[in-house]
């Protein structure tokens with residue numbers, strides 16, 4: 424079974440693949456293979472410490488005591504955080520924690536509830 428596309432220039436069926444290119448031997452036209460379409464929603468996939476996929480609006484529990492940078496506060500293990508928002512970066516969860524305020528957490532230290 425041939426699944427190679429016809430040459431878009433001359434319509435030849437004798438195209439062949441080379442690396443990520445298609446080549447037409449008849450008119451010497453070369454073109455790149457069609458790129459795999461990117462998902463429109465290209466938000467990063469974020470999973471918790473146990474591999475559960477997290478989504479905006481989820482409630483998570485902190486599974487490790489976490490120091491709050493620049494303060495003496497500690498987010499205790501077991502702290503529930505509601506309505507998280509996923510963001511890009513090292514700290515990929517944007518959230519607000521009661522008594523502490525707006526925070527960014529790492530998904531590896533949380534568990535989906």
Ligand SMILES: [Zn+2]
Pocket residue numbers: 430431432433434435447448449450451452
């Ligand atoms: Zn051609």
